[in-house]
Amino acid sequence: MNPVVAAEPQHNAEQQDPASAPLPESGAGADLETSGQAAPVLRLRGAAVRVGGRTLWSGVDLEVRAGEFVAVLGPNGVGKSTLVKVLLGIVPAAEGEIRVLGRRPGEAGSRVGYLPQRRSFDPDLRIRGVDVVRMGLDGDRWGVPLPWSRNRREQEQRVDEVIELVGASAYAHRPIGQCSGGEQQRLLIAQALVRRPEVLLLDEPLDSLDLPNQSAVAALIGRICHRENVAVVMVAHDVNPILHHLDRVVYIAEGGAVCGPPSEVVNSETLTRLYRTPVEVLSTQDGRLVVVGQPEAPAVHTDRHTGHHHHGHGDRRAG
Amino acid sequence: MGTPVFSWNLLYDFQLMWSYPFMVNAFRAGAIVAVVAGAVGWFMVLRRQTFAGHTLSVVAFPGAALATLAGFSLSLGYFGFCVAAGLVLALMRRGREPGGSEESAATGVVQAFLLACGYLFMALYKGLLEGPQALLFGSFLGITSGQVATLAVAGLAVLLALTVLGRPLLFASVDPQVAAARGVPVRALSVTFLVLLGVATAEAAQITGALLVFALMVLPAATAQVLTARPGLSLLLTVVLGFAVTWAGLVAAFYWPYPLGFFVTSFAFGLFLLAHVARSTARALERRRDASGAALAGGAA
Ligand SMILES: Nc1ncnc2c1ncn2[C@@H]1O[C@H](COP(=O)(O)OP(=O)(O)OP(=O)(O)O)[C@@H](O)[C@H]1O
Ligand SMILES: [Mg+2]
Numbered sequence: 001m002n003p004v005v006a007a008e009p010q011h012n013a014e015q016q017d018p019a020s021a022p023l024p025e026s027g028a029g030a031d032l033e034t035s036g037q038a039a040p041v042l043r044l045r046g047a048a049v050r051v052g053g054r055t056l057w058s059g060v061d062l063e064v065r066a067g068e069f070v071a072v073l074g075p076n077g078v079g080k081s082t083l084v085k086v087l088l089g090i091v092p093a094a095e096g097e098i099r100v101l102g103r104r105p106g107e108a109g110s111r112v113g114y115l116p117q118r119r120s121f122d123p124d125l126r127i128r129g130v131d132v133v134r135m136g137l138d139g140d141r142w143g144v145p146l147p148w149s150r151n152r153r154e155q156e157q158r159v160d161e162v163i164e165l166v167g168a169s170a171y172a173h174r175p176i177g178q179c180s181g182g183e184q185q186r187l188l189i190a191q192a193l194v195r196r197p198e199v200l201l202l203d204e205p206l207d208s209l210d211l212p213n214q215s216a217v218a219a220l221i222g223r224i225c226h227r228e229n230v231a232v233v234m235v236a237h238d239v240n241p242i243l244h245h246l247d248r249v250v251y252i253a254e255g256g257a258v259c260g261p262p263s264e265v266v267n268s269e270t271l272t273r274l275y276r277t278p279v280e281v282l283s284t285q286d287g288r289l290v291v292v293g294q295p296e297a298p299a300v301h302t303d304r305h306t307g308h309h310h311h312g313h314g315d316r317r318a319g
Numbered sequence: 320m321g322t323p324v325f326s327w328n329l330l331y332d333f334q335l336m337w338s339y340p341f342m343v344n345a346f347r348a349g350a351i352v353a354v355v356a357g358a359v360g361w362f363m364v365l366r367r368q369t370f371a372g373h374t375l376s377v378v379a380f381p382g383a384a385l386a387t388l389a390g391f392s393l394s395l396g397y398f399g400f401c402v403a404a405g406l407v408l409a410l411m412r413r414g415r416e417p418g419g420s421e422e423s424a425a426t427g428v429v430q431a432f433l434l435a436c437g438y439l440f441m442a443l444y445k446g447l448l449e450g451p452q453a454l455l456f457g458s459f460l461g462i463t464s465g466q467v468a469t470l471a472v473a474g475l476a477v478l479l480a481l482t483v484l485g486r487p488l489l490f491a492s493v494d495p496q497v498a499a500a501r502g503v504p505v506r507a508l509s510v511t512f513l514v515l516l517g518v519a520t521a522e523a524a525q526i527t528g529a530l531l532v533f534a535l536m537v538l539p540a541a542t543a544q545v546l547t548a549r550p551g552l553s554l555l556l557t558v559v560l561g562f563a564v565t566w567a568g569l570v571a572a573f574y575w576p577y578p579l580g581f582f583v584t585s586f587a588f589g590l591f592l593l594a595h596v597a598r599s600t601a602r603a604l605e606r607r608r609d610a611s612g613a614a615l616a617g618g619a620a
Contacts, residue, residue: 088500109502116496122367126544126553127493139490140501142483175548191497 039102041066041199041231042087047096049079049086056082058095060257062250066198067229069222069245071236073265074252075275080235081117083252084201087233088114101198110140113197115188117204117235125177129168129187132176133159136191158194166190166220181208189217193224200225202234206241214241221245239266239291266291325574336573345459347467349565352526353535355474357561358481359519360536361554362512364544366492369537370423371408374430375517376532378404379524381437383454388444394469397521404429405517409510457528457580459569470522477518480511488512489550526565531580535561538587545594560590 040063048058056079064070072080085091086098089106101108113136121127137155138145145152163172168186171179176187185208192200202221206214222245225232236242239249239262249265251258253274258265265271271279271291280292326332336342363372378400386396411425481488490498491505499505523532543556568583575582 090499106502112500114497114500116500119494119496121493125365125493126548127365127550128548131548131550132493135490135494136497138486139494139498140487140503142487144482144485191494 040064040099041068041101042233043097043099045097047086047098048094049082049091050094051079051082051091055094055255057252057255057257060096060252062257062259064199064231064233064248066231067226068247069225069232069234069242070248070250071234071239071242071246071262072250072252073236073239078252080252081203083250084114084203084233084235087199087201088112108199110195111198113192113195113200115192115200115202115205118207119188120181120184120208121177121179123177126175127177129172129174129176129179129183130159130163132187133163133172133191133194136194162190162194163187165193167216182210182213185209186213186217189221196228198230200230200232200234202232204235204237206236206238211241214238218242218245243291323574325570332570332574336570341460341462342569342573344462344464344467345569346566348462348470349459349526349569350562351467351470351474352522353539353561353565354558355477356519356523356532356535357539357558358554359477359515360561361540361543361557362481362488362492363516364537364540365489366512368512368516369533370426371513372516372520372536373533374408374426374433375401375404375513375520376524376529376536377430377437378433378529379521379532380454380529381433381440382521383524383529384437384440384444388440394466394525397524398473398518400433401517401521401524402514403517404433405513405515406510409513412509453528455528455530456578457524457526457531459526459572459579462525466525470525473518474522477515477522480515484508484511527580527583531584534580534584534587535565538584538591539564542587542591542594545591545598560587564590 042062042064044060044062046058047060047062049056060083062070072083074080082091086093087100087105089100089104093105098105100106101111121132134155137159160169163169166186166189168183168190171183172187176184179187185205189202189205192202200221205221206217209217218241221232221234222242224230225245234242239246243262243266246262249260249262251265251270251274258270258274266281268279268281271281282290282292284290323335336346360372363369379397382396382398382400383393384396385400386393407429408426411429487498487503488508490501491503491508495505520532520536523535527534539557539561540553542560543553546556547553564583564586567586568579571577571582571586572579
């Protein structure tokens, strides 16, 4: 048993709630495992992607099950966001077979929650946070909602509930352009969660959050993942805040992907090889991992990140 | 008709104005245009496509000028040119986010070229009956019942389209990436919106003239968005404000010898300023209340 899983022993043992279990996979290639676990929620087989005539990565195999928390790591520009877009069906895969909830990408609709990378709203935008969250609930429907319709109250309750869940109640009624980057990010997480998706695709959700908020949001996502059996794929630059919630890590580099439990991928040799800079991974007594970069060369971070992101990891601990 | 004098007895004044058929038509046309331009303008402001809107309104001028020159219906000139220009803009902005900065140069090119065309058409049409002034700054005299009917049909079509598309359009305007991931046809909506914008501009240009279209397309929406951040309320307020300034402008232009476009624009601008004053006052009051509340709490502690 790897130390990361040991830090939170309950989550893999948790059985699926039949009500929220994903529908069984239909059609060819549905292979239920004999261990009693459901079919994978996400599956990539021999997947490759090309943008602008250039192959970003190829031969990627990945399976994610309900209730699994998977981090996607890798240097800038390797195609992490593109992987998420492939899963959403926005970018077509060049090769391989991809299944999301047993269907082709883009066909699972509201069963997939999505948080794009680095979005910020125009300061002049006069739309409240609640409205943005609400759009996640029914923004894609045609026609106008009738003010006297029966599920209107239910929907309002759901919006309030999810805003409460992410702890954004204090500023949800302000125009979203006037919220800080971190506040906007929380509201957007609420927007991604509002339809109770079975798969959450989060592209750097911890970006622009401060350290306490990073671990709070990471814990929130971990809780939703493991309690409500949601498959989470999170692109991250910094593994530390999510490390002890993770079940698996996908590391994209050099045109391919390495996939495995955190202990196998998040170790000194693999990370040093992949980041091409010395990275040390330590294990603490209570079984958590700590990623330590060289103080003079901020390891897991990259040039594009400025300000509070720009300090080494030597003094930080996961969790 | 003599010089009518405003009596401050609104009932009497309206009775007088309604006794002139051209005024009845002006009020009808004004109401239709205010509602349509307000609703479409609200989305335009939200999508930050005011430059595209401006281009389309400028295009109304060569459209009308060509119609006068070639002798076909003025409505056809307005609608034909504005919708076609909307499609051209949609074509040019393919693959770009709404409100992107790169598009403005291309949009500006279209605008300058078509304005020059309008000038040419005016020059070719030597007889300058109405003169370019009415086309540029609007006129409410001589609106026929046929024109009102055309405005009503086109306006209803736009409003119907907005009712059906409104929610996904709002989603796609505010949050295009997530909307696209949710299966909202963001690109198709963006094209459709430019066409709707073309129709709405063509309508407004017939009342306010090509240059003052923004009085109805931007000012009411901007005013409403200052006053509230609730989308539904803000849209409703936009339409009400647009309607109010248009009718007030018509009344003023009937009684005072100054142009309609000036009145409508000034009223709308006045409301915009008032809204800003109201918001600052509300904020200041709130801050003072917070401060005194804090002082009270401090005293109690
Ligand atoms: N539409 C596009 N056309 C051409 N190239 C693209 C397009 N979208 C992305 N790319 C390229 O694909 C590569 C991967 O992009 P992607 O956004 O997936 O990177 P990433 O791994 O998410 O990086 P980051 O850590 O900076 O977010 C980049 O080199 C980018 O320039
Ligand atoms: Mg990215």
